[in-house]
Amino acid sequence: MRASSVDHYILQALEESSEHITSAQIYERVRAHLPAVNPSTVYRALERLAHNGKISISDLGRGAMVYQSMNAGAHDHLVCQRCGEIIHLEHDRFKEIFSALEAQYGYRMVTNHLVLWGLCPACQSESEAGG
Amino acid sequence: MRASSVDHYILQALEESSEHITSAQIYERVRAHLPAVNPSTVYRALERLAHNGKISISDLGRGAMVYQSMNAGAHDHLVCQRCGEIIHLEHDRFKEIFSALEAQYGYRMVTNHLVLWGLCPACQSESEAGG
């Protein structure tokens, strides 16, 4: 790996927003610094950063992947399938299971940004009503 | 919802294969029965079936989503990020956590086919070596 200015501006964008944002949003912000940058370069950089554990790539049901800095550390989410509400979960919650899996299968766990789907209380009633 | 022959042939294809297969593979098998069927119809049917809990839709790193019948019940997987090895996990392993989440947030859990990423023993050494 080599010093890439795209990587730098992507991380900057992700750290400034601190939320999950799409590649389009990232692309816009990188382009503010590197006007001639190509989308595929951004995608490749995102892949690279995820592979190195710097960011997470997730499907949160928005129609496009969302990206987030891993600076604040591993964490997970519970997402309502119907309204999209996102709840933050401590990653420690899965620590025990992950350790057990590592012990049982000899794997080294990589997952650090799980997305669990469910129905929030409000959407449960609306779903029963026939939403 | 209405009786859809596409749904029927998709479920048949998934139950016959019993493995995770791609939409292209499903499309081929549905087309054997309905030669004029359109890909988008298959995609929409797959979405419908997943929404009704009949099938799972997952990214197993194959470049396309993979689909599986939920007939055999909820289950999960541990997948090697590098070589793609897939390990089957009992869903009961997550029962406790899911119950706790439901109690804590009032959500009804929907996730029934988790995909966890890791590195298998062999790929761990190769990764350290610089693969």
Add this chain to the structure above:
DNA sequence: ATCGCAAATGCAATTCTTTGCATTATAATA
């Protein structure tokens, strides 16, 4: 049997993402 509605479908266009290949930029080496 006929009517009317809602679900399902076909088709084309669009969106999001990946990939192949040639080129450029960086870092290490001689």
Add this chain to the structure above:
DNA sequence: TATTATAATGCAAAGAATTGCATTTGCGAT
């Protein structure tokens, strides 16, 4: 500094999946 190897990039094309809109189909009500 000149050379070489490797990583990153640009560009265009391909691939996967979704969406809009018009049409068809199945189902219940009349």
